[in-house]
Amino acid sequence: MAILEMPHDPATVARHVGSGAWDNGTLDDHLRRHARERGGKLALVDRRWRLTFAELDRLAGRMACGLLALGVGPGDVISIQLPNWAEWLVAHSAATRIGTPAGGIAPAICARSTASGI
Numbered sequence: 001m002a003i004l005e006m007p008h009d010p011a012t013v014a015r016h017v018g019s020g021a022w023d024n025g026t027l028d029d030h031l032r033r034h035a036r037e038r039g040g041k042l043a044l045v046d047r048r049w050r051l052t053f054a055e056l057d058r059l060a061g062r063m064a065c066g067l068l069a070l071g072v073g074p075g076d077v078i079s080i081q082l083p084n085w086a087e088w089l090v091a092h093s094a095a096t097r098i099g100t101p102a103g104g105i106a107p108a109i110c111a112r113s114t115a116s117g118i
Contacts, residue, residue, distance in 0.1 A: 028096040031057055049086040056090065063094035074099030081105040 016022040025033075031053065034043065039054030051059070072078060078095055080102050082088040088104070095102035 026096045028060065028093045031060065031093050044086050044089065046084075046086045051086060056086075056093070059090045060093035060097060063090055064097040067094055067100065068098055072098070072100055077101050077103065079103050079105050081107055083107050 013022070017024060031043075034041075034053040035057035039057075040052050042050065043053040043056050044051045067078075072095075078100055080088055080091045080095075081104075082091065092102050092104075
């Protein structure tokens with residue numbers, strides 16, 4: 001039976017960082033770099049948004065400021081309950097930007113019931 005290497009294993013982390021496969025950056029670190037290097041390029045398309053890296057970075061920055069204004073700060077933990085929409089990525093990047101771990105909560109699936117008439 002093969003042993004699965006866990007990403008938090010120090011030897012595995014050192015090997016991947018040493019090879020350049022990992023850079024220990026957060027999702028927001030990568031977003032900010034892409035915003036600087038290719039800001040006008042399309043980063044995300046979903047049901048209602050077509051966002052460039054610069055636009056996504058700007059929205060994440062605005063939301064980070066909003067979270068800070070609400071009293072959310074480094075070390076606090078927030079939960080995000082959204083489908084796989086652009087807003088989820090903005091919220092996650094904003095939380096990461098201010099040092100707030102963010103956990104995703106899958107939205108409830110609502111099914112129309114013909115038996116109950118709902």
